[in-house]
Amino acid sequence: MIATLMTENDWAAHNVRRKNLGAHVLGVTAFAGGRISIHWLMPSGQIAEENWDMDGVEFPSLTVELPEVAWDEREIHDMFGYRPKGHPDLRALVRNPRWPDGFYPLAGPNAPSKPQWIEVAPNNPAQTVEGEGVTIMKVGPTHAGIIESGHFVFSIIGENILHVDLHLFQNHRGVEGQLQGRPIGSVWPLISRICGADTVSHQTNLAMAVEEMAGYQIPEEIQWQRILVLESERILSHLNDLAQIPAGVGFSVANQRALAMKERWQRGLEVIFGHRLLFDTVQAGKPLDVDIEALGTLIVELQREWRPWRSLVQGHHGFQDRMEGVGVVRQSDALRLGGQGIVARASGLTFDARQQMPLYEGWPLDYASETSGDVSSRFKVRLDEVEASWRLMERVLQRSRIHGALPVWEPPSDLAGQAVTFSESPHGLNAHIVAVDRGQVIRYHVRSGPFRNWPLLAKAVAGNAVGDFPLINKSFELCYSCLDR
Template identity: 40%
Template sequence: MADWSLKVVSPENFRGTANILANGGKNPLTAMFGRDETLNPAVKGYAIYAVFENLAEHRMEAVKAVFGEGESLCYESLTPVIPAAAWYEREIQDMFGIVPQNHPDPRPLVLHDTFPDGFYPLRKQVEKDADVHGSRRMDMSVAKGEGVYEVPVGPIHAGIIEPGHFRFSQAGESMLQLDARLFYTHRGLEKLMEGKTPEEALPIVERICGACSVANTWSYCQAVEKIAGVKIPRRAAIIRTLLMEIERITNHVGDLGNIPAGVGFNPAISLGGRTKEMLMRLQERIAGNRFLRGMIVPGGVRQDVDASLCKDIEDIMDKARVSVDDLADMFAQQANFQNRVRTTGIVRKRTAVDLAMVGVGARASGFAHDSRKDFVYGLYPELDFQMVTEKQGDVAARLAVRIAELAESFQLVHQLIAILRADKSTDKLAEEIAWTEVSGEDWGISESARGSNFQFVALAKGRIDRIFVRSASYPNWPAVTIAVQGDIIPDFPLINKSFELCYACMDR
């Protein structure tokens, strides 16, 4: 049985039911996605889901609209009443051809100019290796008026940054508007995983994003384990939680080195990069690779963390803590740096709530939202830690949240190591799962360094019928376009880096 309350409605009642579940904005929209159920004899059509987090009751609530065979694939857009739905609805239209009527911005989102109109890749009838060529219109949104001009940036950038195109509307030096076009290297991973067993899909899930391998894998494993009715061994839960905090620390430290790159603060860049390298080598010591792949599997974990490795982890964490303290002092003492980060790139709390932002981006704007506190998974209910928030919503606030969260994560690692050492269980590290007849649908969530990572999985006789991946970057990218308004264009790299959003997670 699915671990959520799911209401099935007609397309005509979808918007009204979703609006009720949103509860006046108190329950953020976690995800929205489509599904082709034309091969399901009970449906013979298409469906769209909207999933909301009931933060007060610590549970998910969802509504599903079913479009029966031969019915019009149209529904009233949620975006005018739930702004966070904007990108989801555009993506569903691109991938399934389900049209949100009266959407304020119905432009294509995922499928770029080289795709033909009428091509919907996540429909079952479309082959995985379909060779398609065509053209479609993709306009950029720009401001118009006397003295307003456009500045295009990307999609090819200096360095190793992935492709993304940014179109600025300028009046003098001030940014009036920004439109971002992403999804340049969309890999079709959700389509690729259709028909695979959970084990066959696992290497793909691990590689959705190199920075969030643990978060993606844990969310995925939660979903398939709930469908199979499997509870993982306690020691596996301890190790998963430990890996998650190590991955968070590694990413946050990397961000502390990347953010000052936006203003050329080289000593901080160097210290952050050197400390992250130390942590990446620790991850290689733990997993045999620098991204902690291969550790988490459906049913538990693949290998143990022994006493010697626990000692190495503690030693490296103590060294990393010193570096983070040094970085915090450098930031605080450099007046020019503080001048650049304060009141720059502001996202107000109302905006964070309306866009259903997650992670550092949300918490720096006063939106107290952390899946480690909001839901029960791993060992988090047993651990002593605080959710960190700030109110200003600027670059300085996002930097401060990361520094404070690192302090929490360092002590979480020491708590977990102590629990791991005290654990005397002789249980195996993973439960075996016979997937042949497993069917059902469910969700998983985990808190990556960027925020909550949500996945939905539907299995039919042990094989994936539908998987939907919503990384933490997805709900936060639209906030970048708002954060830059009124700031000068040289501040864009600084603002962008302060969110530290991922392109690969979008190009899934």
């Protein structure tokens, strides 16, 4: 092991300095063998890296200085057994009492085999508020609808939420472990299915990682196609979330009409890209077969339904009233906890990773931002982003009209190296940290947008009526699968 020259104070100072320069954490990645790497996306678009090489199984926690890494460090503790020294809340995040002692799935070089689970309930201790009149209300992991699984422990007084303790990772499949030791060429179907809502963003990250390691630059026509499929996904996901928010307050007409727009959009995507949810569309170095005319027509058809729908929802005072002032995320919290995507942009922050992605360089893009941080702002940002996406798509489609046959590139079978790639998924900054040797995955770490936003959801619901939790939750619409992996 390489002896570290960095002191604990340096470790904190270096990383805090990055944060103060306006950088965003891409990932806090542990590697078998005792290295912790923090990758930062600098405002310039450069990726900076800080490394801590452990002597033993402890590393200095940064949670006090950088609260946004609290969950990253807890996850490393659970998955590797490495101990973040000085972490203020080292409860299990992914693990639960069913996990055998000493089972640390990512601590070795290969895919872990299935352990002998202990026959107890998977419940972890909850953080609750104690006091006269405080009631504890537990919800989930299964829910009264078509919803992903998660367990929430509410401390409530009267109608109001004092605190919610999030017990997520119920859907932890062990994807990062499953990827270890696999030929990189065989991981596409898995990466495509990390999350059904942000799949194109995940696929694009993998494609960029493979191309970067091989030193291959895709032709600009393929870049344009990637923009088209990424923005198609953004519209698809936003339409879904825009349908869910009115459903949260019983505004059925707005819900149904948005679901209808989503359905038409999906049917179009199936014809154009071959899949209703855009699974298995992006590949390293490969052009997509995009029907330019059909995509242009699909956008026009969406616009026809969209405009009266937008007038309906924005002109409905009852609906607007229900959203205003509910589930407020303060800008200072969003900044401190590293909030991403719509959640951050609805609280006055303007970061959108597309500003830093080489893929989008040279394309004019209108970035949406609101300031009140409530459900209404998150709804509004999505409205504006749908329109910004189709405007960008129309520009790209115009330029895409003339092109000949595109070259098809095959990645080498003995690929080696490390790459850190990122994209702006519909749910925020999504980063992949990929290490490959002789064509096989050594480490594959996925850090999606929802990971940073879940702790902010807990902040946003405190002080609100418990009956508004579904509405606030829907306005975040965080994927569980992206988080749990």
